[in-house]
Amino acid sequence: MSGQELKTEERILEAAGDIFGNKGFKDTTIRAIAQAANVNIAAVNYHYRDKMGLYGAVLEDVFQTGFSRFPAQSGQDLTSTPEQRLRTFIQAMFLRLQSAEGWGGFSGKGRLIARELLDPSPAFEPVIERYIRPHKDLLVSIIKDILQTDPGQQILLSCAISIIGQCIYYSFASKVIDKISVENRPTEENIERLADFVWTFSLGGIARIREDLIISGEEQR
Amino acid sequence: MSGQELKTEERILEAAGDIFGNKGFKDTTIRAIAQAANVNIAAVNYHYRDKMGLYGAVLEDVFQTGFSRFPAQSGQDLTSTPEQRLRTFIQAMFLRLQSAEGWGGFSGKGRLIARELLDPSPAFEPVIERYIRPHKDLLVSIIKDILQTDPGQQILLSCAISIIGQCIYYSFASKVIDKISVENRPTEENIERLADFVWTFSLGGIARIREDLIISGEEQR
DNA sequence: AGAAAAATAAAACATTTGTTTTAACACTTC
């Protein structure tokens, strides 16, 4: 072995995560990954069959570690209020997307999910079923508890999209946000504050939607 | 001229907008554009110097037509409430991003902005200054009017990001949203409803932020 | 109409890049 910490296969996975995240699938060259991982070009094909195979492995790895390190619900969630559960959910989302121990915020793997949302690859399909959909279901159930009524899938989903959209936009548009306002850059120190802002904003949003539901419900009588 | 409606230069611009939007810069080949535009490959280089030159022209054209067709404020905005102005702003944003007369929603140019937010190209810089920044300033001033107080740039910006994030997420993640819930797909018929949902949600969010400001303001005394 | 300029077309070029091949090396197992 060539005297490095991790072995070839893992070094490739690590380097590939960063470069794929930063530049996207097409813009990433196997040669760049090989160089960053200090590995021969052929090693990539040897271990992962082809570029797409490597990408699929990266995707699975990134989601696996991200969701296990920052679960969307904490242990004592069953006893806490739905509002608190929403806070846990949003905080985890920000930490997962932005923190260095997570997907590395600015120059890291967090942008992989943004890329997949924009241009889903075949490798994303299983990730959706295993991670995204349950994640969405959890959020919807939290929202339902906050609303204290079931307004139907359409409105629940709209609420969920509004919340997720806020969170992901920070990692999505980070470069432009940075250009316009440094203070709102999702750095390590800002993460918690930004997450709590989104939390408060979303609670207000849900509350207003609830009021609207009640009003239109009364009108219908 | 080869018996087509528009002349070569414009046909290239039109085709390039769609393909760049759908597949991104790197994934788009000049040959594909030439074929879609019914034009020789060399015509692209002849009229736009190189691929990047064409991309820059597309970007400018897309933003120019988008913002002139769907301005973020209507004529009588000065007399209307800030809440109504926010509604106009959000509706315009959805129409711009999603309608067929705008940036074409699902398979169109709306995704160009998403791509630029993720990976800003040099050609985006002037677009930011000419369109994005004034657009942001307008939104911030509306929010300030709704809050009836100035909480400082940081919170104003956070509000703006939360609102913009919701809007853009629909065009950003449209493919995945479609996979999870067809009802929330931003089609022509859904646009207005979705925009009004985001509007209501955001008004609630801003209201809650305002309450928080007042509380923390009183505590400080 | 004729010359000059602009536009279009076809082919050739040069570069990048994913992949394969072949050989050398390292490690495991009996």
Place this chain on the structure above:
DNA sequence: GAAGTGTTAAAACAAATGTTTTATTTTTCT
């Protein structure tokens, strides 16, 4: 320790693709 298996390295290949060149056609201007 030798055979076999797994891994790494260098070079070669083949396809894709942006760009240029050169020739031809069309348009414009006087």
